[in-house]
Amino acid sequence: MKCVLLVLRYVMAVAMLSAASLSAAAQELNCKVEIDYSQVAGTNTAVFSTLQDALSEYINTRKWTNAQFSTNEKIECKLFLTVKTYEDPHITGELQIQSSRPVYNSNYTTTLIxxxxxxxxxxxxxxxxxxxxENTMESNLTAIINYYVYLILAIDFDSFSPRGGxxxxxxLKNVVQMAQSAGESGWKAFEDTKNRAAVLNAFTEPSTQKLRDMVYAYHRTGLDEMSVSPDKGRQRITQSLDILSDVSRVAPMSVGISMFKDAKLDELVNVxxxxxQDERDRVYELLYSLYPTEGKRLDQIKKGKNK
Structure with missing residues (x-):
């Protein structure tokens, strides 16, 4: 399975960047780290520049997997930390996590997270x-970063190979279990429907783990096929949305459903x-049942944006 995944990555990289030279064992991530500390201006903010550099080095210079990545196969991602409070050494805030992957035989990249x-x-x-x-929790900061690095890798690998992640x-499970044992904030099971434990459960619990199958179907059998056959690729994407609907019926509050919306809704308008018209009507009805507050954006699907 790993060989198939790596071949797919290689083919896509050659198609998009045929002139690029290959490196046998590059790190997996090309992660941009940014910290916004404007809300705590007036304090000793030099610590945030140090932290930004430390996080960038920690993520981008480490080998996180046993897979071989060439330089132009690195996963593009971004971590944007907004600092809300700072009382040395305690920091609170919000973290935006984004990752993307290339679409076969195109210059288009699609958002995964x-x-x-x-x-x-x-x-x-x-x-x-x-x-x-890997086996001990050194700090809550590194636990959070490890968690999101593994999440990026898990979803990326799932998008290229059936349950490849x-x-x-x-x-991820190991990180969550260690953090829960330490009693740190943001990790507790059932405490929050959108915390880190909830995200893990959305993709791994038996009742909702079909979300991983949707990730593969949507990207590998759908988007990646559209350069060869737009109609066939789009039909595969439509079929993958049925999986999302199935998950919603058993777990309507699953964070996986809202994660899909935040990553994919604008893309679906273009797709x-x-x-x-009949296909657009069907997709509109399906998505509206999941995201009734997004009527304005979904109307663009029903109308056909480029018509």
Whole structure:
């Protein structure tokens, strides 16, 4: 399975960047880290520049998997931390996580994750080293970062191969279990329908883990096929939306459903802009049942934006 995944990545990279040179064992992520500390202006803000550099190095220089990535196969992602309060060394805030992957035989990249974690809380002193450990919890900060790195990897691998992210979901479980044992904020089961434990459960609980099948169907059999056959690729995307509807029936409050909306709704407007009317009507009805407050955006699907 891993070989198939890597071949797919290689083919896509060559198609998009045929002139690029290959590197045998590059790190997996090209992650841009930004910190907004404007809400705590007037304090010693030099710590945030140090933290930004430390996080960038921690994420981008570490080898997180056993897979071989070439330089132009790196996963593009972004972590944007908004600091809400700072009382040295305690920091609270929100973290926006975004990741994307290329679409086969095109210059288009599609969003995989666009998620905001509103429960960020950790201690950090200027110059403090960030220590990685797979089996112990060194700090809540590194636990949060490890969690989101593994989430990015899990969903990315799932998008190329059926349940290809298995090992990274297991790593996520390990991080969550360690953090829950430590009693840190943002990790408790059933405390919050959108916290880190809830995100993990959405993709791994038996009743909702079909979301992972949707990730594969939507991207690999849908978007990736549209360069060859737009109609066939779009039909596969429509079929993948039925999985989302099935999950909604058993878990209507699943964070996985809102994560899909935040990552994909604008893209779906473009995907269906030139679809036949009956297909657009069907997709509109399905999505409206899931996201009734998004009527304005969904109307663009029904009308056909480029008609």
């Amino acid at each position: 666009n998620f905001k974690d509103t429960k960020i809380e950790f201690d950090y002193s200027q110059g403090e080293p960030l220590i990685f450990s 298995d090992q990274y979901w297991e790593m 269906y802009s030139k679809a036949p």
